[in-house]
Amino acid sequence: xxxxxxxxPSLSVQEGRISILNCDYTNSMFDYFLWYxxxxxxxxxxxxxxxxxxxxxxxxxxxxxxxxxxxxxxxHIVPSQPxxxxxxxxxxxxxxxxxxxxxxxxxxx
Amino acid sequence: DAGVIxxxxxxxxxxxxxxxxxxxxxxxxxSLFWYRQTMMRGLELLIYFNNNVPIDDSGMPExxxxxxxxxxxxxxxxxQPSEPxxxxxxxxxxxxxxxTYNEQFxxxxxxxxxx
Numbered sequence: 001x002x003x004x005x006x007x008x009p010s011l012s013v014q015e016g017r018i019s020i021l022n023c024d025y026t027n028s029m030f031d032y033f034l035w036y037x038x039x040x041x042x043x044x045x046x047x048x049x050x051x052x053x054x055x056x057x058x059x060x061x062x063x064x065x066x067x068x069x070x071x072x073x074x075x076h077i078v079p080s081q082p083x084x085x086x087x088x089x090x091x092x093x094x095x096x097x098x099x100x101x102x103x104x105x106x107x108x109x
Numbered sequence: 110d111a112g113v114i115x116x117x118x119x120x121x122x123x124x125x126x127x128x129x130x131x132x133x134x135x136x137x138x139x140s141l142f143w144y145r146q147t148m149m150r151g152l153e154l155l156i157y158f159n160n161n162v163p164i165d166d167s168g169m170p171e172x173x174x175x176x177x178x179x180x181x182x183x184x185x186x187x188x189q190p191s192e193p194x195x196x197x198x199x200x201x202x203x204x205x206x207x208x209t210y211n212e213q214f215x216x217x218x219x220x221x222x223x224x
Contacts, residue, residue: 002150032210043113043200043215044152089152097209099144101151 003027004092006100014108019077021103023090026071030094035064035075038087038102047088048075080107113216115201121222127189130219133182134203142213143176143186144200152200158184159207191223 005024013019023033031052036044050057050064050073057064063076077084087102114133122128134141142157156166161178169176173192178184188195198220202213 006151034212036215041217043202043217045215046212049212091152093209097154099152099154101149 004098030092115216132201138203140204
């Protein structure tokens with residue numbers, strides 16, 4: 001049972017444009033959400049997080065939005081850079097902890 | 110700090126053999142996590158420890174899988190006997206916090222292939 005879903009396996013964006021990565025969850029007990037970035041042959045690295053008491057958290061070019069009623073969160077990267085090309089995982093924590101399946105982002109120079 | 114260290118980086122074995130994956134967490138971190146990554150299921154949490162004590166092993170797929178943390182600087186994940194469907198990348202992560210609400214620091218992973 002996949003409680004955290006990233007329905008887009010891949011995404012391609014032109015350099016300088018906005019990248020939007022989406023994540024949906026089913027468990028209403030999740031109250032903290034995290035995004036990780038993963039390069040090939042490396043472990044994931046933490047990017048940004050958000051608590052369920054907020055609907056937005058921003059860190060430089062990265063912003064995470066949370067819509068609790070829709071059980072949906074998104075990661076916005078503006079402007080996108082070629083170095084952002086990686087696999088992005090969302091994760092949800094609460095009474096349980098789950099990662100999504102990941103979205104592979106390619107930023108085209 | 111060297112970060113989380115995992116060994117081996119690659120392991121190829123035959124079905125039925127015992128496999129042991131090793132992890133050295135970042136010094137001073139209280140929590141240690143084992144994950145399995147596959148294309149179909151993404152990153153799955155298998156088990157995590159707080160202060161060397163297993164807290165949640167509900168993600169361990171079968172009795173063939175076992176994990177130990179004999180001290181704060183070492184953990185093992187063992188598969189016995191191994192099967193082809195165990196082929197995946199296994200990650201170890203550590204954290205200075207006690208919960209899954211906070212950032213985890215991942216090792217580079219062990220790519221396991223069971224023939």
